[in-house]
Amino acid sequence: MKLALAQLNYTIGDIDGNTAKIIDAVERAKSEGADVVVFAEQAVSGTPAFDLLRKTTFLELCEDALERIATHCDSIVAIVGSPLLSVDGPMSAAVVMQDGRISHCVTKKHITARREMGFLSPGTGIETIFIAGEKVALVVGDDFRRVRNFPRTAQIVINVNARRYGKGVLSRRYSSIHNVSYVQSKTVVFINQVGGSGEIVYDGTSGIMDNKGNLTLMMRDFAEDFAIYDTDAEHEPCVLPEALYSHDRTPFNFRAAVMGLRDYFHKNGYTKACVGLSGGIDSSIVACIAAEALGKKNVRGLLMPSPYSPDQSVEDATALANRLGIEYSVLPITEVYTSMLNTLKPVIGGRDFDLTEENIQARIRTVMLMALQNKTGYILLNSSNKSENALGMCTLYGDTAGAFSVTGDLYKTEMYDLARYINRTLGEPIPESIIEKEPSSELRPDQKDSDILPPYEVVDAILNRMIEQGQHREEIINAGFDSEVVEKIHAMIMKNEKKRYQFPPVLRLSACAFGHERLMPLINKYGD
DSSP: OEEEEEEOOOOTTOHHHHHHHHHHHHHHHHHTTOSEEEOOTTTTTOSOOGGGGGOHHHHHHHHHHHHHHHTTOSSSEEEEEEEEEETTEEEEEEEEEETTEEEEEEEOOOOOSTTTBTTBOOOOOOEEEEETTEEEEEEETTHHHHOSSOOTTOOEEEEEOOOBOOTTHHHHHHHHHHHHHHHTTOEEEEEOOEEEETTEEEEBOOEEEOTTSOEEEEOOBSSOEEEEEETTSOOOOOOOOHHHHSSOOHHHHHHHHHHHHHHHHHHHTOOOEEEEEOSSHHHHHHHHHHHHHHOGGGEEEEEOOOTTOOHHHHHHHHHHHHHHTOEEEEOOOHHHHHHHHHHHHHHHTTSOOOHHHHHHHHHHHHHHHHHHHHHHOOEEEEOOOHHHHHHTOSOTTTTTOSSEESSTTSOHHHHHHHHHHHHHHTTOOSOHHHHHSOOOOOSSTTOOGGGTSOOHHHHHHHHHHHHTSOOOHHHHHHTTOOHHHHHHHHHHHHHTHHHHHTOOOBOOOSSSOBTTTBOOOSSOOOOO
16 A cells, blocks of 8 residues: 655644645645555644634534545545534544545544643544555544554554654654554554644654554654655665654754744744843843744844843843844843832832842833834744743743743753754854853842752752652652752742743643643642
8 A cells, every 4th residue: 555644734723724735735645646645633624723623613614624625535545634523522533535525534532632621522533444455443643542452453553643742752652653563563654743833833753663663754853744655565664863762852842943933923924033132041042043943034132231231241142143143232221220210219219129120120121122022023032941930030021021932841951952952053153151151130230040049950850850750849859859959949839830820822842831731720728
């Protein structure tokens, strides 16, 4: 059987555009002699569609699109993912088309992702059907991991899926596919979505594993792709990318961030981005990602030094902008800051310098960045990281502002890894002095993050255990971490949930993103 795999970038709600892409791929598969062409889960609608799935008109348009696609399947079988309306509610289905009509629908049984719970209803699950003369086990989404024993009579398993990217997800995904292909002697076909869909990015990396557990086809990551595969031919095993099985996820994180940002902008009709450049590691990385995703001509930086900004930081930010080739302006905030303090003297005067003065600086900068956005259409990018978001080391309505946060799900140590990777691969746009300097928000004289925290290598190791692994404080202390540090970090996490509730959309690059896989009550007296 000659299989065509169409790994395409869909847009949520663009039913006509998605359908046109699917039909083009069907025609290409026909011209290249394929017997079957396979598309990802919810290809017609795009995903996650959330409450669009509650709209009967939306689901009817999806079904109309399926009928249009079927008319092109006169000499080929197509398997297309789409939501379908049933008496039990909307379901995620793999729709089989042949002889110019819809012949079969296989629906997903296990609704495991939070983004689908409450929007999709469970279906009947895996089915075995004849496709192009072969008995095929067709399974949708996460049902693949829930089937213990696939039917013996089916030598081919086709999994129509929409699996988002997350650090470590790819190695676990291919491990589960290998378990089925090797242990049960099945040829497994995995087709995935690719592209950014708001806070989610799909990595693609569709592929085929033969019945000996060899990966014999691996499609591109973070890019559209199309491939023809003959199940009766001999195939050499693929060479797996090192990042797939190593502990270094940095190359994947970078490509995911670039695609996630590019699609967030282009699918929303945005073209230009602005970044507040401080001379620090976080804003430098965001500027690099923006320039790579949108083009340097579409990125603008604002340097807004305060009375506490060292000259070196301004020089570093200027050097970064020049190396990237992006437009920038230097707009000191000292005069505005002094005026603000003088204006506030009747209500806050006579008190010692504290967080109030620090937060005023951050909020002045946001006012200026938002003015640039409102006046010129440069959409503001947030420049946060997961460590600061976890600990609450950020100013509400200040550096938490922005239309999109492309790095808010990456720990501080991962930001440094990303900076080194960017310099290795993109011609060293980030000055080494930015990477080497001690982290600081520069909101008071000689301020350093180390004034209140141990090194970020220690902080992030504790945060990872608390957040990603869900370990209790006692477990972390027993692993060798200082008890006072662990207790302090835990307290900072627990008291700053209110900030995370008010954060901009964060591109989800981990398997445990705030507000999704980790969602805590806004009022919480448990605290353990």
